[in-house]
Amino acid sequence: MIYKKSYAAQLISLNPPAREFAEAFAPSNIALCKYWGKKNLDLNIPATPSLSISLADRGTKVQLSIAPRNSLSINSKNITEESPAFKRTFDFLELFMAKNIKLAVQSENSIPTAAGLASSASFFAALTIAIDKLCNWQASLQTLSCLARLGSGSACRSLHHGFVKWLDYDDPFKSYGIPMNVRWEELRIGLLIFDDKEKSMPSRQAMLHTQNTSPLYQAWCNNSRTDFEVVHAAIKKKNFQTLGETAEYNALSLHAVMLSARPSIIYSQPETLKAISKIHALRQNSILVYFTQDAGPNLKLIFLENDLECILEDFPRMEVINPFSRVDNVES
């Protein structure tokens, strides 16, 4: 906490709130090259570079009000003081607020919570933007990305729409999400949600367990750096097949390294394997559809608008997202 607090103080001036109320939205993001493991546990500095696509209007809206006592609600459900989510939220807020200031935090997700759909990323990103407004910091997105990172590593990528990269610099002041200047109008993300219950193991714990126990972890990191370069170049060239193949491989190799943790972590469920078989069968029929999978059983499909109808035949309940449907910036 002390490192985090002094780090935060170097980025913004810890003024008292300038307003009674603030509200902000941040999109969820899905990593096409995954963040898994840290070289600095306190400051969430990643072991490898990662790259994500934000999900436009799917994400988290946070409302922040000065209140007589601290409270947190998620999707209109009150969260008790004892719950880890409450502690994590107010530990984060304490980095910026004097202890006598109490806050009511209301959060609404337009995406299932804690099902490997990165809701903690959009939550901490939106919360950080809301604090910026409440305290009138007027900080840059770069600074807000650094601060959001302290709540949840991948939150630093949810400060922007579109493709966002997060490099693995040792310097914590360089560790923020960088938007890529690429619009890919035809790109679609399909959500296949098999299970929206809480994860068997939260991703931050699974990450640490993998890093601490898998004998394959270092080799995975080395490979992931290569995947990052390939994904990055494929996006710049709009080479969809290379992007899809590499993103899918990067996700499978992440699940491989979790399977090689001791004890093993298995997020896939029977439905996950059935869907993977169907995706591979579609590719055999020349439909270029790929998937990625995070710390949960659900899959996120990656495809181009042209193939949407074909894919919907196999996955009629898939939610389809156009990541470039919003042209505005996150803050606006």
Next chain:
Amino acid sequence: MIYKKSYAAQLISLNPPAREFAEAFAPSNIALCKYWGKKNLDLNIPATPSLSISLADRGTKVQLSIAPRNSLSINSKNITEESPAFKRTFDFLELFMAKNIKLAVQSENSIPTAAGLASSASFFAALTIAIDKLCNWQASLQTLSCLARLGSGSACRSLHHGFVKWLDYDDPFKSYGIPMNVRWEELRIGLLIFDDKEKSMPSRQAMLHTQNTSPLYQAWCNNSRTDFEVVHAAIKKKNFQTLGETAEYNALSLHAVMLSARPSIIYSQPETLKAISKIHALRQNSILVYFTQDAGPNLKLIFLENDLECILEDFPRMEVINPFSRVDNVES
């Protein structure tokens, strides 16, 4: 082929058959520490040490007769000359036989063929013993193990009952199955067969693909050497929990490294994941049951006789094998 042939000729004298007919049996074996990858592709010298348990009377019986033309039947089904199994069988037999000698090979499995249940191991082991009888080599089990290895690496472990280790010596004359002098009467193996169809990718091909494409393969090999030492010591001490945990972990890490091949190899099916969940739930209830999985979706459970009834409640269709029910040697 030339290396194999001259290697074989250094081990036995290539006499013509001394009899018209010979018959032999060899047990299937299940690796508790897996063989996956070769440091010599021609001679099947393994990259890592492995350790297996033979399945008593479950295995392959081979009948070999001098005949007017080469033929192969498996479970009374005639195999055509064009099939890979035919080619593989007669390529192997040609190492020992003059071209003018034709053979009829009849093989009967008491275990499903090509479903990750190591039937090629018991087949090549039984075939080698049958050739020894046909040609009256009177070779040692050590020599026969070296020869069987040329047909299928893991066949070298099917020359013995009980626990068998296969070390990763570079010297091909030291590369054979070594029986461990341990009887563990309480040990049971349970077969959970979800699918007895042909594998999606044969194991020899999957092994080569993993070795050639997985960025995690070398790290897997290093870890597997450690697992081997732990499994070996646990068997000597009859420490069941350590044996079970390490064998299960070794199998999961094998499936991890296959998942990290490019493209990924996935042998698990929805039924596999369901069974794994049930096994983990049994362990939560203090029933010490573990599993291992080979190049297929099926699981092999490892447990002690005491827990049999409990486990059968969850897996009523499981086939139970007592690996130490046969006390005799393979040849007798």
